[in-house]
Amino acid sequence: xxxxxxxxxxxxxxxxxxxxxxxxxxxxxxxxxxxxxxxxxxxxxxxxxxxxxxxxxxxxxxxxxxxxxxxxxxxxxxxxxxxxxxxxxxxxxxxx
Numbered sequence: 001x002x003x004x005x006x007x008x009x010x011x012x013x014x015x016x017x018x019x020x021x022x023x024x025x026x027x028x029x030x031x032x033x034x035x036x037x038x039x040x041x042x043x044x045x046x047x048x049x050x051x052x053x054x055x056x057x058x059x060x061x062x063x064x065x066x067x068x069x070x071x072x073x074x075x076x077x078x079x080x081x082x083x084x085x086x087x088x089x090x091x092x093x094x095x096x
Contacts, residue, residue, distance in 0.1 A: 004072055010064055017057040024050040 006014075028046055035043060 004068060007068070010061065010068075013057065013061050013064065017054075017061065020050075020053055020057060024053065 028043070028050060031043055031046060032039075
């Protein structure tokens with residue numbers, strides 16, 4: 001299969017994703033402690049928005065990975081098509 005290294009965007013996205021998870025969890029936990037360990041609507045809304053941000057970062061990482069993989073497959077297909085054309089032209093020359 002094709003070997004691929006992560007690009008700069010994926011590395012930055014990993015750092016941002018880890019930061020969002022850590023900072024978001026810290027803020028939500030602090031909010032929970034400040035509210036007296038009671039589940040409030042503000043806390044629920046904050047958790048849902050935090051989860052939405054985490055899901056969006058995961059989706060962005062997956063779509064970037066798919067894009068890179070498809071680019072590698074596309075390059076392989078172009079190479080394969082070029083080789084098939086060469087073989088066909090050689091077969092046509094042998095027939096003549």
